[in-house]
Amino acid sequence: MHPGIIFFLVILGSVLFHIFTPWYWTDVASNWGSMDDTITLTFWVGGGVFIAVCLFMVYCVFKFSYKEGRRAEYKPEDKKLEKILTWATTLGVAALLAPGLIVWNQYINVPKNAIHIDVMAWQWGWQYRLPGEDGKLGSTKIKNINDNNPFGIILEDPNGKDDILIQSDVIHLKNNRPVKILLRSVDVLHNWYVPQFRAKMDAVPGVVTYYWFEPNKAGEYEVLCAEYCGVGHYGMRGRVFVKNEEDYKNWLQEQETFSDLIAKQEEIEFSKTKLAKK
């Protein structure tokens, strides 16, 4: 068989695979449909170039395969053609870059009404902290972390007292309300990633990183750690529930605040000393 035919079938197969693939992205469940749009755009432009270049190659292979005695064309350069190709490529690349930068600008500028969520990662698990009624998260310090203060909140910080602590890998989010994910890690790199939300960012020990999204489809989603974090990496999962306003409120009310935790511990401490006195 002429090799050109096989190369042609490879290109054709790639196109057919793309059209009929059962493997494609999950339905987007956040505001980042615009990311899907940039992928689609890149797909059309890039896919077009791929098909064009490969088909041209296949054509050349058929048309100009070796014949004894025939001479190839002798033409070292074609300034005009090279110029056209350079500018066309530059234009195509700019057309892909511009939307990318616009969406990136949205990605790094968080809306004012976003709920802040402290996502704390460790080897290998997640826990979450939400601001209390003051809408502010208390500041934290890794060295403060202990059994009585699982988030390492600085006790002197008044903002921390009413923080809502969720010592579980399950978090609920309010539908159609932007959230700012504030990532921190106590040990190594991690990454809080829900494929349906599209967005991700590494958690880095020593700094707080962030990203935001607005969930817009109620349901249950799986959280995956997307940055290699040691041997338990693949088991570092969590769950997110996106709920409507009422369910979200009910869930929130069941959660414990930092003051609750302190009070509970004092109670335990108190009964312990009482027991000791007896």
Next chain:
Amino acid sequence: MSEDNNDKIIIQSQSSESISGGGSGSTTDIDYVRPAEVGDQDLYHGHSFITKWVFCQDAKVIGVQYFLLATFTGIIGLILSWLMRLQLGFPELASFMTAEHYYQFVTMHGMIMVVYFLTALFLGGFGNFLIPLMVGARDMVFPYLNMVSFWMFFIAVVVLLASFFVPGGPTGSGWTLYPPQSILEGTPGSGMGILLMCLSLILFVAGFTMGGLNYLITVLQARTRGMTLMRMPLTVWGIFTATVLAMLAFPALLVGSLMMSLDKILGTSFFMPTILQAGEVLEYGGGSPILFQHLFWFFGHPEVYIVALPAFGIISDLISVHSRKNIFGYRMMVWAIVVIGGLSFFVWAHHMYVSGMNPWFGFFFATTTLIIAVPTAMKVYNWVLTLWRGNIRLNTVMLWCLGFIVTFVNGGITGIFLGNVTVDVPLSDTYFVIAHFHMVMGIAPLMVIMGAVYHWFPLVTGRMLSEKLGKWHFWFTFLGAYSIYFPMHYLGFIGVPRRYFEMYDSPYVTSAVGMNEFISTAAFIVGAAQFILIYNIIKSLKTGKPAGKNPWQANSLEWLTPSVPPEHGNWGDRLPVVHRWPYDYSVPGAKEDFITQTTPPSDVTNSEVEKT
């Protein structure tokens, strides 16, 4: 070993009068080539088996040594990838494999393939063999240093492989070795494993610097008369520029490895902030894990081009020779190589869009990354335009070239996805990335290596490889590799994260099980198909068709040595003199469809050659 003058051949430097080609009568001004500025080079000739084949100073032998050792480590890398694919496709058959093993295999596979296989093979292997021959030198300018370079590489490989046998095994931190996890207990091989890895890299860089200086100075200083820079084959341009990149990029890896070793051994905190491990605060503080990533990728991205540029150069020459046509837009090709090389130092943080670095960097690095697509695209256009109106021999070498074009364009375009910061966010850390970089810097360069092996094997050994076996090898490898990595992109679209030992029953990926089985099966076949090449080489060494001189009717100097395979010193008693670029194929008016670089203009008076 005695080293008196009798052991050396002293060759008189040639004056311009004694070399004009075509007999005394036809000497005219058009054949004038500037006289040599310095005398010919003295070489040390080995006499014993040890000095000829082991501690050898002949760049050609060193090239073959690099090639064989790199191939040996590459086969280890291949076997590791089989084990990984076994786990991913058929976990029930891989019950012997723990997550620790899996991550160790992932790490060693990545590091071996990128550094110890591809880099060593392109620069150490092809660089050593081809540079002196292609520029018309007798050897590298520092043959002794060149020998030491190879043996440093040998020690680096020994240290690397030794880490399989130390307590805790090799490091399992991923080939990027990101701290803090690489030196903490949650990662396999975080003790001796990571230290041996760092040590091996340091040795590799030191050895590589010796070789690299040789390549650079040989290209700059030891070209033969008439071999101007703009008459060099693109292979030499690619290897030369890649070596410049390596000289500037590898130091970043070296200091990164050194600083990480200090963090591990002495408890410094270059990359280590305050950290909790198992509830205890470790004695680190104030360091930055992201700093390591900057150092790593400041090396790591140029590293991509350290592999790609020699591949670009070699493929240009192969396409030109076997299309019987000059490479289209030679000057554009040279400048594209140089520009890509320069730009490659300003794009590194596109590996770090979601690393937690200042997000404003995203704008800068997305822009530089997409700019680099322009010269790269120009190269692709020029390759296919070289085929246009050529006289294409559809032999094994050409098949590898065509395979390269398909896989490189495919991988290059998925690079535009990942380079464009927003598009990268959903795709980073997924199988899309794996598919992308395997296609563009695994399979595409491998196609070039294979094409180069089939092309230059006759020069190295004096015998041809079997075309029939070569074609089987090609189709298995190309179709197999393409069916591994093309569908793999779609796993990335689903969102399947990379570096997962298993997926459990994640709701997104139940549909991916079948694909993983398919990919693994293809991987086993492609890996096994490489043994066709090994068989072909062994068989052809004994019974291959004798190649004779210049079997491909090529123009460049390496085919024009007095004996095939070339002997030590390459050129007998006279250095070649170059009169033209290496791409005068199918020149109108010329008798043959090729005019070698040493043919003086007076020999081809009727031809209409462009002045080069």
